Amino acid sequence: xxxxxxxxxxxxxxxxxxxxxxxxxxxxxxxxxxxxxxxxxxxxxxxxxxxxxxxxxxxxxxxxxxxxxxxxxxxxxxxxxxxxxxxxxxxxxxxxxxxxxxxxxxxxxxxxxxxxxxxxxxxxxxxxxxxxxxxxxxxxxxxxxxxxxxxxxxxxxxxxxxxxxxxxxxxxxxxxxxxxxxxxxxxxxxxxxxxxxxxxxxxxxxxxxxxxxxxxxxxxxxxxxxxxxxxxxxxxxxxxxxxxxxxxxxxxxxxxxxxxxxxxxxxxxxxxxxxxxxxxxxxxxxxxxxxxxxxxxxxxxxxxxxxxxxxxxxxxxxxxxxxxxxxxxxxxxxxxxxxxxxxxxxxxxxxxxxxxxxxxxxxxxxxxxxxxxxxxxxxxxxxxxxxxxxxxxxxxxxxxxxxxxxxxxxxxxxxxxxxxxxxxxxxxxxxxxxxxxxxxxxxxxxxxxxxxxxxxxxxxxxxxxxxxxxxxxxxxxxxxxxxxxxxxxxxxxxxxxxxxxxxxxxxxxxxxxxxxxxxxxxxxxxxxxxxxxxxxxxxxxxxxxxxxxxxxxxxxxxxxxxxxxxxxxxxxxxxxxxxxxxxxxxxxxxxxxxxxxxxxxxxxxxxxxxxxxxxxxxxxxxxxxxxxxxxxxxxxxxxxxxxxxxxxxxxxxxxxxxxxxxxxxxxxxxxxxxxxxxxxxxxxxxxxxxxxxxxxxxxxxxxxxxxxxxxxxxxxxxxxxxxxxxxxxxxxxxxxxxxxxxxxxxxxxxxxxxxxxxxxxxxxxxxxxxxxxxxxxxxxxxxxxxxxxxxxxxxxxxxxxxxxxxxxxxxxxxxxxxxxxxxxxxxxxxxxxxxxxxxxxxxxxxxxxxxxxxxxxxxxxxxxxxxxxxxxxx
RNA sequence: GGGCGAUUAGCUCAGCUGGUUAGAGCACCUCGUUUACACCGAGGGGGUCGUAGGUUCGAAUCCUACAUCGCCCACCA
Numbered sequence: 023x024x025x026x027x028x029x030x031x032x033x034x035x036x037x038x039x040x041x042x043x044x045x046x047x048x049x050x051x052x053x054x055x056x057x058x059x060x061x062x063x064x065x066x067x068x069x070x071x072x073x074x075x076x077x078x079x080x081x082x083x084x085x086x087x088x089x090x091x092x093x094x095x096x097x098x099x100x101x102x103x104x105x106x107x108x109x110x111x112x113x114x115x116x117x118x119x120x121x122x123x124x125x126x127x128x129x130x131x132x133x134x135x136x137x138x139x140x141x142x143x144x145x146x147x148x149x150x151x152x153x154x155x156x157x158x159x160x161x162x163x164x165x166x167x168x169x170x171x172x173x174x175x176x177x178x179x180x181x182x183x184x185x186x187x188x189x190x191x192x193x194x195x196x197x198x199x200x201x202x203x204x205x206x207x208x209x210x211x212x213x214x215x216x217x218x219x220x221x222x223x224x225x226x227x228x229x230x231x232x233x234x235x236x237x238x239x240x241x242x243x244x245x246x247x248x249x250x251x252x253x254x255x256x257x258x259x260x261x262x263x264x265x266x267x268x269x270x271x272x273x274x275x276x277x278x279x280x281x282x283x284x285x286x287x288x289x290x291x292x293x294x295x296x297x298x299x300x301x302x303x304x305x306x307x308x309x310x311x312x313x314x315x316x317x318x319x320x321x322x323x324x325x326x327x328x329x330x331x332x333x334x335x336x337x338x339x340x341x342x343x344x345x346x347x348x349x350x351x352x353x354x355x356x357x358x359x360x361x362x363x364x365x366x367x368x369x370x371x372x373x374x375x376x377x378x379x380x381x382x383x384x385x386x387x388x389x390x391x392x393x394x395x396x397x398x399x400x401x402x403x404x405x406x407x408x409x410x411x412x413x414x415x416x417x418x419x420x421x422x423x424x425x426x427x428x429x430x431x432x433x434x435x436x437x438x439x440x441x442x443x444x445x446x447x448x449x450x451x452x453x454x455x456x457x458x459x460x461x462x463x464x465x466x467x468x469x470x471x472x473x474x475x476x477x478x479x480x481x482x483x484x485x486x487x488x489x490x491x492x493x494x495x496x497x498x499x500x501x502x503x504x505x506x507x508x509x510x511x512x513x514x515x516x517x518x519x520x521x522x523x524x525x526x527x528x529x530x531x532x533x534x535x536x537x538x539x540x541x542x543x544x545x546x547x548x549x550x551x552x553x554x555x556x557x558x559x560x561x562x563x564x565x566x567x568x569x570x571x572x573x574x575x576x577x578x579x580x581x582x583x584x585x586x587x588x589x590x591x592x593x594x595x596x597x598x599x600x601x602x603x604x605x606x607x608x609x610x611x612x613x614x615x616x617x618x619x620x621x622x623x624x625x626x627x628x629x630x631x632x633x634x635x636x637x638x639x640x641x642x643x644x645x646x647x648x649x650x651x652x653x654x655x656x657x658x659x660x661x662x663x664x665x666x667x668x669x670x671x672x673x674x675x676x677x678x679x680x681x682x683x684x685x686x687x688x689x690x691x692x693x694x695x696x697x698x699x700x701x702x703x704x705x706x707x708x709x710x711x712x713x714x715x716x717x718x719x720x721x722x723x724x725x726x727x728x729x730x731x732x733x734x735x736x737x738x739x740x741x742x743x744x745x746x747x748x749x750x751x752x753x754x755x756x757x758x759x760x761x762x763x764x765x766x767x768x769x770x771x772x773x774x775x776x777x778x779x780x781x782x783x784x785x786x787x788x789x790x791x792x793x794x795x796x797x798x799x800x801x802x803x804x805x806x807x808x809x810x811x812x813x814x815x816x817x818x819x820x821x822x823x824x825x826x827x828x829x830x831x832x833x834x835x836x837x838x839x840x841x842x843x844x845x846x847x848x849x850x851x852x853x854x855x856x857x858x859x860x861x862x863x864x865x866x867x868x869x870x871x872x873x874x875x876x877x878x879x880x881x882x883x884x885x886x887x888x889x890x891x892x893x894x895x896x
Numbered sequence: 897g898g899g900c901g902a903u904u905a906g907c908u909c910a911g912c913u914g915g916u917u918a919g920a921g922c923a924c925c926u927c928g929u930u931u932a933c934a935c936c937g938a939g940g941g942g943g944u945c946g947u948a949g950g951u952u953c954g955a956a957u958c959c960u961a962c963a964u965c966g967c968c969c970a971c972c973a
Contacts, residue, residue, distance in 0.1 A: 029935065232973055235973095282973085285973070291973075299972075419899080419900070419969080422899070422900095423968095426970080514968095517968095550965095582909095583909050583920085584910095591909085592908095595907095595923090596921080596922080601935060603921095606933065608932085608935095612932045613933080616931085617932090662909095662910075663910080663911090663912075670920080758938060758939065759939060761927095762927070767928090768928050768937095769928085846917075847917095850917055860954090862954090865953075866952090867915070867953065867954075
């Protein structure tokens with residue numbers, strides 16, 4: 023006999039429970055060769071971050087996976103960490119400094135980095151606390167950070183290996199350059215913005231060309247036309263002097279397939295150094311390159327009077343000048359996709375720069391005597407099923423992206439990150455690529471200078487699954503926990519991260535980083551818009567929701583009603599609804615605890631001894647099917663389904679029926695507690711806090727988190743009793759329904775006469791709950807008997823129930839009620855007979871289905887008979 | 897331009913390999929302090945499963961076209 027509080031107040035318990043888990047060491051799995059391992063690498067939140075809905079979703083889903091596997095007896099490791107997020111973090115700190123009027127250059131590299139480290143340390147602690155708030159059962163003893171010594175070592179090691187394998191090279195190539203960040207951007211770090219711009223038509227010697235960027239004329243070295251274009255056939259290969267604003271300049275005419283004959287004049291000006299498409303044309307045609315824009319987005323010295331202007335200023339000036347000089351033919355509006363930096367939204371300036379690249383197309387990985395490129399290997403492991411993506415539809419997206427991947431530019435001109443492990447000799451031309459700072463150059467000189475650039479953040483996070491386990495050392499962790507089980511994250515970083523991990527891991531480890539990829543959708547507002555902090559009325563702060571409704575409720579709202587890869591709309595009522603459910607679990611337990619003794623709690627359930635009633639058998643059977651279904655759903659990543667089934671069982675079956683029937687002398691403490699313990703286990707991965715608090719009241723030795731997942735037990739299936747119980751449910755529901763239709767006050771007790779046929783004995787046993795739940799004063803149960811006057815009649819299976827409501831009975835109302843029922847049944851009967859009369863159906867459909875339909879038809883006919891007979895008497 | 901997805905009750909969504917008289921939660925209506933829970937209980941209304949064809953004995957589920965919405969990728973001067 024215990025009494026717990028009337029309502030569950032999450033706030034009171036959550037922090038204590040988390041501390042208890044963490045201090046107990048359950049989050050830290052042991053390396054046990056007898057056990058299978060299961061690893062999840064936590065997608066490292068940015069070091070700048072505070073918890074947002076994306077993190078919260080990821081943490082909820084991953085925690086469900088990990089708790090489930092842990093309860094299944096696997097050695098489950100969930101490895102947490104943070105990402106230094108080079109550009110994002112540096113921008114953040116620069117912004118903070120700018121408020122004080124300081125730029126990073128004022129401080130210099132070292133002092134600036136100190137500022138960054140200080141900032142990062144603060145925000146890392148914030149995010150650590152917030153991850154705990156979500157109930158994440160991750161192993162904090164193994165926490166990693168991309169700039170840890172170990173991980174940095176892994177980064178340098180990989181760099182050196184790839185360099186030695188000729189997979190990393192330095193080249194002059196066109197890159198996306200963000201003048202604000204003063205750094206290159208990878209292709210997928212560029213966003214596009216629709217914008218209407220001016221398209222200028224320019225008289226260009228013998229040609230007429232169009233451009234949205236007249237300032238690039240200063241860097242033109244060619245005109246390209248389509249080789250099939252007859253208009254320019256004669257001109258291909260020739261050189262022309264073109265009169266321009268700075269005097270005549272020379273171009274040559276080349277033929278290239280990339281030029282569209284239909285568009286404009288069919289001739290384009292080529293600026294190899296400042297356009298991706300033009301760069302490629304130049305490469306194919308061996309064109310000279312003329313760079314006219316520098317890295318701050320200003321015109322270079324070779325631009326005469328325009329030197330020093332920004333590109334926009336220059337554009338304005340040059341247009342004016344061209345107009346004066348008669349080169350401008352026309353100007354029109356043009357819908358253009360402007361490339362902008364994904365971090366700061368500054369317009370990207372394509373320019374040629376000397377950068378480090380990873381060669382993705384170069385044959386490198388040797389297998390069975392055949393060499394495959396990084397790309398080929400990364401495609402192969404998904405194609406052959408070594409990695410399975412959930413949902414499957416993302417396979418296509420992945421292949422498409424991978425197949426179109428260009429060499430990956432990995433150098434960034436920012437200070438915060440892993441500095442490139444290359445030392446240039448100031449005395450000779452030699453490059454020294456090494457994992458540690460070399461003492462001297464191969465030539466003997468000590469005059470070495472390390473490359474100023476840092477590596478792309480995704481370079482280091484690409485190593486995440488194995489660098490966090492100790493690689494390049496051959497650690498026991500690495501051997502036991504790698505490859506990891508599932509990589510779970512939002513679909514928006516499939517390319518950024520997952521693709522990179524697959525590339526880097528298949529290269530370094532010769533194995534996949536993970537067996538499964540589970541992609542969750544994005545969280546949206548009720549209207550399907552992106553959650554953004556700029557609209558606080560629809561934007562939900564997870565921490566605020568935890569404060570109000572508890573972590574468990576929030577977790578459920580991420581999981582139930584969503585499917586992998588599809589966006590999920592979230593709003594407060596939803597979370598409140600799950601808070602109600604959490605409270606329901608609490609109260610089902612509260613009821614149980616109030617009605618059992620310590621002795622009952624200590625008694626181990628023995629089916630032979632403790633099963634008493636049909637209700638016991640019914641709930642035990644339902645529980646078995648639940649265990650089976652939920653386990654199956656968990657194995658197949660159907661967390662929403664699993665959660666919903668738990669929800670329905672708890673609320674509708676356990677609370678609404680079993681507990682209700684149990685009230686009074688029918689209560690069977692041992693079975694009730696057995697069922698309760700099992701449902702708490704099944705619910706635990708979803709709502710860890712409330713279930714653990716409740717568990718602590720059950721006098722168990724172990725914590726719930728350490729318990730084993732329930733197993734399906736076919737000895738606890740009692741299908742006959744389930745059928746009988748369902749009849750009882752039906753009778754009670756129908757009586758309640760009639761009471762409501764006749765507006766019989768709930769307080770008023772009525773009489774009932776039941777002719778129960780073969781169910782007589784069963785219903786006699788259940789007379790007490792039947793009276794209580796249908797609010798009946800007196801019930802006469804007989805096998806059969808005469809029809810009763812002035813009574814409402816209900817039929818359930820072949821049981822006849824009479825409710826003598828006397829003066830309340832309204833013959834017309836009864837007629838219409840019965841007629842409606844009759845119509846339903848007749849329609850149903852019609853469709854069943856039509857099916858069964860159809861020879862093709864009988865010939866083709868499975869036997870069980872046909873048998874079942876026949877049975878249903880017989881039942882329907884029986885009910886119709888009863889109703890007709892009743893109608894005849896009215 | 898290429899690809900992917902969505903369209904089921906007023907709202908948010910389930911419905912896994914085709915066989916349910918189409919489900920849930922919220923909202924709505926009626927009633928209700930009964931040995932847990934008003935963060936509750938009981939009862940109820942509400943859907944020709946986007947449209948049009950097709951495959952099949954049988955389609956919300958498979959195929960085709962169309963419509964509407966959304967996302968991703970590419971990009972042209």
